[in-house]
Amino acid sequence: MESIETPGYRPLYKQVYDVIVRRISQGEWRPGQSLPSETALARDLSVSQGTVRKVLDALTAEKLLERRQGKGTYIAENTQERALFRFFRLSRPGGERLIPDRAWEKVRLRPSRALERLKLDLGRTDKVIEIRRVRAILGRPCIRETIIVPAALAPGLESLAPLPNTLYSLYQSRYGINITQAHEELRAGLADDDDAAEIDVLPGQPLLLIDRVAVSLEDRKVEWRQSRCQSADIVYAVNLT
Amino acid sequence: MESIETPGYRPLYKQVYDVIVRRISQGEWRPGQSLPSETALARDLSVSQGTVRKVLDALTAEKLLERRQGKGTYIAENTQERALFRFFRLSRPGGERLIPDRAWEKVRLRPSRALERLKLDLGRTDKVIEIRRVRAILGRPCIRETIIVPAALAPGLESLAPLPNTLYSLYQSRYGINITQAHEELRAGLADDDDAAEIDVLPGQPLLLIDRVAVSLEDRKVEWRQSRCQSADIVYAVNLT
DNA sequence: GAGTGGTCTAGACCACGCA
DNA sequence: GCGTGGTCTAGACCACTCT
Known part of the structure; x- marks a missing residue:
């Protein structure tokens, strides 16, 4: 056995x-x-x-x-639809699920910062891949994201652009990494000038801030994602059971 | 059988x-x-x-x-601790769970409003119990809540003050209602003057707005709760699995 | 030692998908 | 008709709790 x-x-x-x-x-x-x-x-x-x-x-x-x-x-395959349904919780008030599109993205490989090493359990010299992107819902830019991935886990990710809508299916198919859980913390914040320049919101308006760490089947921290979401007609839906 | x-x-x-x-x-x-x-x-x-x-x-x-x-x-008993752990998701950034106290509350029986009837599947003439309260964390008022309960489900609730910290244990022990799930929608909003008067926040600061409908074992909608939470050093924690 | 839930086995039959 | 997972049974033994 x-x-x-x-x-x-x-x-x-x-x-x-x-x-x-x-x-x-x-x-x-x-x-x-x-x-x-x-x-x-x-x-x-x-x-x-x-x-x-x-x-x-x-x-x-x-x-x-x-x-x-x-x-x-x-x-189980982390298809686009499945990953969206499972890990993307934004919807219209009332329940209708929303599907985000890519508006634009920038990807680069760079040294890690202290906070990133803390969030992702990295060593001092480990490099990370930084993805900055804006996602649109029904053509309207609504979400700004910064995604940090340990470079060792996803070698070459920085040269795969354009990245798929759901990174988790890519992690699985290309790197054999199964994302099985994610821990999120939500806060409210205010839009700044950068937010206003990139998504459909005015400075001083409220944004929903989401901080997520995604964990693999082997219990490795695979991704740290910070999202800033326009919150006028988008809600984050949770079922407590 | x-x-x-x-x-x-x-x-x-x-x-x-x-x-x-x-x-x-x-x-x-x-x-x-x-x-x-x-x-x-x-x-x-x-x-x-x-x-x-x-x-x-x-x-x-x-x-x-x-x-x-x-x-x-x-x-299973919905003890205070258990209900808090299961249905109260606010914590310090990083994970330490928070325990809210009652600061003050006002309870009254009144006719239902249209939106309430929609949220709770009520009939035109059904009455509701309205609970307005402020909850404090470590002595600091942080959360404003408005809770609507169908009067038929919890007769006499309006005269039970002071209500316990976790209503769900009261529903179970006094009314035989087991809350088994809750649906929440989160948004970001701005504090108004009323918020500033009641909780520890300034007008214009961001608040986390939580809209929850709690459902019983028999699939009845038992409670509609709207919470406005100070969001400076409190986060809403979710585990996606 | 008696009674409870926890684990493990072996085998029967049913419902479904496919060739 | 065959192979798959889905349901149901009966019985053995283990681990835990209490008296």
């Missing part, structure tokens, strides 16, 4: 969970592909089908897998 | 799920109490223990139940 020892005793299903997550994160199974069937996995790992099922169900709940009855179990 | 028919065919575990949710929402089992054991429930409902387990695990994931190995399965 591929080096599953018993360090102080972990339940079997947790050991199976770790094996499967490791295989996915090491690229043994790739996004969009199907896993072996439950019975094949159970035989391979020398556990019962029920134990495999418990793990696959858990990973499905975490949105890392997708199960299709009659077909198989697949590695 | 208590009137479980097969309307077009629902899986057994869904039928069991419905029965258990109904018993909880009808008060047959009350918060803090323990449910019968898995084996007793299985016998009672004429299903296998595994099917009962699947349902209890699901309800535990939804935070409606709590399971304690060796002791039993309990109806």
Whole structure:
């Protein structure tokens, strides 16, 4: 069963969970592909089908897998739509979801700053890729973003312009990085002259400020993103459950 | 098995799920109490223990139940701490959670307004209870709230002052209403003179505006809450998963 | 030791997708 | 018709709590 020892005793299903997550994160199974069937996995790992099922169900709940009855179990793909739906929370008041477009972007590779190293757990000499961009909604520039990515995680990202609308699908397809969670902090702020020059807002008007750190399946901090959003007819929607 | 028919065919575990949710929402089992054991429930409902387990695990994931190995399965209580942790997302930048206190409050019973009827699915003649209050953090008034509750759901609420810090524990303990989810929309706004008079902010400073509708286990809209939060050193924290 | 939930197994049958 | 995941069952043993 591929080096599953018993360090102080972990339940079997947790050991199976770790094996499967490791295989996915090491690229043994790739996004969009199907896993072996439950019975094949159970035989391979020398556990019962029920134990495999418990793990696959858990990973499905975490949105890392997708199960299709009659077909198989697949590695979830961070498609554009899916990533937008999952990690982009802006909508019209009342609920209608909004889809942002790129207005413009500037990408460069540069040394990291102290705050960036703190946010992303980087070392003193690590470089970062800085993405500055403005996003538009229905043709109207509404969001200014500064995105910081450790250069070591995404080599060559700075020369891939134009970047796709959702970076997370790029991280997954090109760099094998699965973004599984993000931590956000929201504040209110005031638009300054730079904001007014780039997005559809006047100086002194209120902006919604979003500070996000995105984390990968392997628990690495992959991206620090600061967004400044026009807040006149756009809201940030959350469901607390 | 208590009137479980097969309307077009629902899986057994869904039928069991419905029965258990109904018993909880009808008060047959009350918060803090323990449910019968898995084996007793299985016998009672004429299903296998595994099917009962699947349902209890699901309800535990939804935070409606709590399971304690060796002791039993309990109806989750919306204690102050728990409700704050689950539904109050304001914290210091960086993550330290904040605990609000009541500064003052005014409660009254009055006819509903059109927007309130829309938000809470009320009829033309339904009355509401309006709670206006200011909450303080570390002694500093930071949040202005207006809370609207259908009078029919919480009779006598207007004469219960002073209200507890977390209304949700009161809804549960006094009215048998379990708040299981809430939908929030966040915007940025500017402080006006009324804000400046009541909370620690100057006119024209940015405020975080939160619009929340809380929903019960039975899918009734129980509360519409509008909050205006000082946003200088308070952030709204979200984990996207 | 008795009773509870937690883990694990083995096997049956159903529902779905596809060739 | 075959292979897949989805549901359901029955039973064994473990880990924890309380008396």
